[in-house]
Amino acid sequence: MAEDRAIKPKYFKRHLRTEGLKGIYEIVNICNVCGAEYISASYQSSLYCKECGEEIKREKAKERKRRQRARDKEKENWEGFI
C-alpha cells in the first residue's frame, strides 16, 4: 500500500527533569491508530502503540497468507493445464 509509506511517525519530546543546566527529555510516540501516547525504543520507525502494532502485524500476516494461498491455487490451476 502506498498510503502506508506516507504515514510518518508522530512523536514529541517530554521534559522529565532538569539536571544542572541540562533538561532531560524522553521521546513520546503517538499511535497513528488510537492516538495513545507510548514510549518506544525505535521511535523513528514506530507508527503504532504496542497493541495496535500487534493488531497490524496480525492483519499483515493474514493478508500475506491469503495472497500466498491465492498464488498456490493459481499454480495448481496452471499445473493442471500442463
Ligand SMILES: [Zn+2]
Ligand atoms: Zn494504538
